[in-house]
Amino acid sequence: MNNHADIGLIGLGVMGHNLALNLAEHGFVVAAYDQNPTAASQAAEAATARGAGSKGTVAAARTLQALVDQLAAPRKILLMVNAGAPVDAVLDGLLPLLQPGDIVIDGGNSRFTDTERRSAALAARGLHFVGSGISGGEEGARKGPALMPGGSPEAWAAIRPLFEAIAARAHGEPCVAHIGPGGAGHYVKMVHNGIEYADMQLICEAYALLATAGLDNDAMAAVFARWNDGPLQSYLIEITARILAQRDPETGAHVVDLILDKAGQKGTGQWTLVDAAERAVTVSAMGAAVDARVLSSLKASRLAASTQLAGPDGRIAATDREAWIAQVHDALMAAKIVAYAQGFDLMATAGRERGWGLDLAAIARLWRGGCIIRAQFLNRIAEAQSGPAPVANLMLAPWFRDTLAQVHTAWREVLAAAMRAGVPVPAMSAALAYHDSWRSPRLSANLLQAQRDFFGAHTYERVDKPAGQHFHTHWPEVQG
Numbered sequence: 001m002n003n004h005a006d007i008g009l010i011g012l013g014v015m016g017h018n019l020a021l022n023l024a025e026h027g028f029v030v031a032a033y034d035q036n037p038t039a040a041s042q043a044a045e046a047a048t049a050r051g052a053g054s055k056g057t058v059a060a061a062r063t064l065q066a067l068v069d070q071l072a073a074p075r076k077i078l079l080m081v082n083a084g085a086p087v088d089a090v091l092d093g094l095l096p097l098l099q100p101g102d103i104v105i106d107g108g109n110s111r112f113t114d115t116e117r118r119s120a121a122l123a124a125r126g127l128h129f130v131g132s133g134i135s136g137g138e139e140g141a142r143k144g145p146a147l148m149p150g151g152s153p154e155a156w157a158a159i160r161p162l163f164e165a166i167a168a169r170a171h172g173e174p175c176v177a178h179i180g181p182g183g184a185g186h187y188v189k190m191v192h193n194g195i196e197y198a199d200m201q202l203i204c205e206a207y208a209l210l211a212t213a214g215l216d217n218d219a220m221a222a223v224f225a226r227w228n229d230g231p232l233q234s235y236l237i238e239i240t241a242r243i244l245a246q247r248d249p250e251t252g253a254h255v256v257d258l259i260l261d262k263a264g265q266k267g268t269g270q271w272t273l274v275d276a277a278e279r280a281v282t283v284s285a286m287g288a289a290v291d292a293r294v295l296s297s298l299k300a301s302r303l304a305a306s307t308q309l310a311g312p313d314g315r316i317a318a319t320d321r322e323a324w325i326a327q328v329h330d331a332l333m334a335a336k337i338v339a340y341a342q343g344f345d346l347m348a349t350a351g352r353e354r355g356w357g358l359d360l361a362a363i364a365r366l367w368r369g370g371c372i373i374r375a376q377f378l379n380r381i382a383e384a385q386s387g388p389a390p391v392a393n394l395m396l397a398p399w400f401r402d403t404l405a406q407v408h409t410a411w412r413e414v415l416a417a418a419m420r421a422g423v424p425v426p427a428m429s430a431a432l433a434y435h436d437s438w439r440s441p442r443l444s445a446n447l448l449q450a451q452r453d454f455f456g457a458h459t460y461e462r463v464d465k466p467a468g469q470h471f472h473t474h475w476p477e478v479q480g
Contacts, residue, residue: 004070004072005029005030005031005059005072006028006029006071006072006162007023007029007030007031007071007076007077007078007162008061008070008078009030009031009033009077010032010034010079010080010094011079011081011090012032012033012034012036012040012043013034013039013080014141015080015107015137015138015141016032016034016043016080017039017042018138019080019134019142020032020043020047021046021047021142022143022166023056023058023162024047024057024058026056026162027165028056029057030043030056030057030058030059031059031067031070031071032059032061033060033064033066033067037060037062040060040062043058043060044058044059044060064094064097065097068098074101074102075099075103076102076103076105076158076159076162077102077104077105078105078107079091079104079107079108080107080108081108083110083114084110084114087106087108087110087114087118088118091104091122095122095125095127098125098127100125100126101128102127103129103155103158103159104128104129105130105131105159106129106131106132109186109189109193109268112131112182112183112186112190113183115129115131115150115182116182116183118131119131119182119183128151128152128154128155128158129155130149130151130159130185131149131150131151131183131185131186132147132148132150132163132185132186132189133146133149133179133185133190133192134146134189135192135370135371135372135373136168136370137372140168140370140371143168144166144167144175145166145370145371146168146175146176146369146370147163147167147175147176148176148177148179148189148192148363149178149179149185150178150181150182150184150185150186150188151178151182156178160178163176167366167370168374170365170368170369171365171368173365174366175366175368175369175370175371176366177359177362177363177365179363180356180357184354184356184358187347187350187356188347188358188363190271190272190275191272191343191347192343192371192372193268193272194268194269194271194272194273194346195339195340195343195373196236196372197269197289197290198285198286198288198289198339198342198427199234199236199336199373201285201288201292201293201427202285202332202335202336202427202431203332205425205426205427206328206332207220209316209423210223210324210325212315212316212423213315213316213317213321214321215321217245217254217256218244218245220244221242221244221245223325224237224241227329228241231333231376232332232333232336232375232377233375233376233377234374234375234376235371235373235375236372236373237375243255244256261299262296262297262299263293263296264293265290269286269289269293270290272286272346275346275350276346279346279350281345281346281349282342282345282434283342283346284342284430284431284433284434285338285339285427285430286339286343287430288429288430289426289427291426292426292427311422312420312422314422315421316423317421318417326410327413327414328414330406330407330410331410331428333407334411335427336377337395337400337404338432338435339427339431340381340394341393341394341395344385344394345394347363360381360385361381361383361386364378364381364385365382368382380397380400384397384398384399384400395435395438411428411432414428415428450473453473453475454473454475457472459471460472
């Protein structure tokens with residue numbers, strides 16, 4: 001038995017392969033296993049070819065037993081396999097080989113409820129289970145991801161040196177923090193992905209607003225590049241500028257114009273919506289983003305409907321191009337604030353309900369590097385969440401409140417122009433409705449509650465009576 005490896009890694013797909021190289025370059029010895037032996041051998045060869053750290057290396061293991069035999073106690077094993085049944089299948093083969101105190105880390109996009117179940121099952125065997133969100137894609141895995149581990153404090157203490165070494169860094173700090181017990185890490189990664197859905201959709205709507213006003217791809221690439229030097233600076237804005245400028249070597253056309261307008265999704269956005277509905281938290285910008293992806297997938301139906309449904313021609317008449325660009329910028333900023341406010345509201349609610357003690361400021365800080373939604377904007381969120389008395393909603397924190405006050409007029413003008421022209425902007429619209437609902441001292445829900453009382457005797461509270469008292473009216477019967 002040559003138990004000198006620092007960590008085992010199971011699953012050498014794109015993410016697992018690059019994480020193995022990242023670990024090796026930071027001086028760790030990685031025992032690597034994959035159902036395809038070639039994948040493990042390729043990772044080992046790549047680590048050698050790239051000149052890993054003086055002590056770091058990747059050693060291929062042909063069996064799970066061989067992998068376990070290479071690990072120093074307490075064993076630390078990172079699973080990078082597809083979420084769902086594949087994780088359980090790997091655990092079925094792995095657990096009989098482990099000893100109490102060993103640590104299994106699921107680095108995939110697992111549903112947090114599955115992580116809670118697995119954590120309890122492993123704890124009953126004296127094992128630690130860490131559900132860790134990992135964001136940043138292929139590049140992040142290789143050069144430094146954002147890491148969101150959940151699990152016991154003992155497990156975190158054991159894996160902390162490895163995770164802090166390989167994580168991205170922002171403002172000199174590693175983009176990793178212990179999120180909380182059980183499924184907290186995967187929960188936060190789920191909400192990260194929900195925010196990511198909204199952020200991407202909002203950027204796509206800004207693109208549509210600019211394109212339908214007559215800007216070509218090169219002009220829009222320059223606009224997004226300029227925006228990336230300001231308060232909208234983010235990874236997603238940066239890559240949007242690069243995407244819009246990219247040309248196809250075969251045809252010379254812009255690549256973005258050659259891509260079919262059908263968006264895919266892997267489910268984490270939908271999980272966020274389901275969880276938010278169960279907690280009675282509004283995440284309407286995320287919901288609109290998920291709906292937009294679903295509608296985009298109905299390409300044939302949309303083409304047929306385009307010949308039957310009446311409406312404007314989808315062109316925005318912007319007489320002053322620079323003024324329109326500035327307005328779209330402000331609309332994007334405003335809607336982005338709302339999307340993040342909804343995501344952080346959801347995490348705050350889940351943290352309270354599940355007793356996770358989520359540190360929202362730490363989460364905002366670790367998202368500043370490595371992950372897909374990394375942005376300058378997150379510094380403001382971290383500041384807003386660091387005070388002794390957190391605001392009820394991020395929109396009410398001073399910087400966000402003041403920014404919304406400055407940009408909401410442009411936001412409304414942009415959406416009005418989009419509606420008149422027939423340009424769909426579902427996420428921006430949902431965000432504005434949320435903003436206006438929050439600032440309305442009286443909504444139309446009084447009529448809604450009267451309707452509920454009429455047909456179901458659900459009762460209601462009165463504005464002229466103490467809160468908590470409920471009343472019922474004997475409404476006139478409907479005739480016929």
